[in-house]
Amino acid sequence: MSSATLAGCGALALWAFLALLSRLSAGLPPLQLTAMGFAVGGLVGLAVVAAKGRLGLLRQPGIAWLHGVGGLFGYHALYFLALALAPAVEANLINYLWPLLIVLLSAPLRGLRLGPARLAGVGLGFAGCALLVGSGAAFPPEAIPGFLAALGCAVFWAVYSVTSGTPRLAAVPTEAVAGFCLGTAALAAVAHLAFETTVAPDAGQFLAVALLGLGPVGAAFFLWDIGMKRGDPRLLGTLAYAVPVASTLLLILAGQGEFSARVVVATLMVAGGGFVAARARG
Template identity: 50%
Template structure:
């Protein structure tokens, strides 16, 4: 598969993840681990059907156990943190902090062999984190200590997913079909932990179940398979750069659907986080041009 095509396929995940916060809000008050189990059961089933239709089960036997452990922990960790964050803090603000991951991917990927971390990446990082600081500081309304746990969990989300995505490059030989196993294992792990630690509260009514199913089919289903193709076979820095649209798109979806009220502090945070990623994007593109010229 050409690198450009793989990168474009990976970007489909960004568009699907723009709906992650909206659907998560729609599933309230389902607890995070139960929601994890429901969504990944759907996403895993989707992957197993695709794997079976392409004859990919034979390739799964060749995947080392450490790869399955890594993938399961990555998917389980990010979404357990994300769902918890949106239960403990306002959706738009927590979502914006979680969407620092595109910026962090650009920064972390600069540490990979053959990649370069430039001054523009660092400046973009500072700008993006100023946006997160604006959210945590509460903007015009001031610091809200009740939301702080949710914001910290959202920051942990960003660190988890960016680290997972960058380290996935080290596992480039693992077939994309292995993501189906990650999803099924995540569903089982989430269900067991749910039974041990949470009270069972199923999604409420048609909207609740529609949101849960939508999560499993899209942002917590198809998105993982196309993202896996992108980060392993495409341009990982360009994907990180293109992903700067994720926080803006997610915030716009929440505002347009009436879940979140527009405010200057929210707009400022979205501008800083998106702008920081754009600055890092510019540095990556310039780096790519320089490397092409040198070659």
């Protein structure tokens, strides 16, 4: 496994903490939370870029900014819309089509071979995710707009991720992600002021937001950019199904969930899918 693919795995590991930290910041409006988290991640990233003397790398063409800010903000806006219009469990299951779509889009958009082993691995991973996230799921007709939003965010993130490595966008340096995060924070702040009531965070919420900005809504996007541009998107797409499993296990360890046989079986299925995909050649 290349170092770039390992960087992408680092992003997946950080995203496993998203649910726990979001739970700890409960009470803050979602768009306000998005604005605050991305502001922390963007400012920290900007400080690192400045310390390296590479602020000039933030000057990128419009297509790079449209892709970067559009991908980060578009995914989160559609995800929150989905949770507002549809049951959370079902919307989250549909959202987790994005790893499968990353694998499938790698062929037409990046010219990467899939093969039966990779398809079997991602299929096993999705089955494990469905078992864990979608157990007892129901799809009422009145929630169709929310389900469409969830499907939209899955497509949004998959296209954003895979196109990051296409020739025109692969040349955009990872340092530019700091600017994209700040742009996302600005858009989320505008949307928050337009649609939500501001809530002053307490000490616990502020700490959770800071950790979100440093990890799942900060460093993770820099690592994901490296993984998508120089790593193997097919393997990362398959391994991404470990995120909901790891997230569930972290919630259980933090006393926010219950351990069950379903968690064990889902973990084994996702791990098996990742093993099959990792052994695939080409």
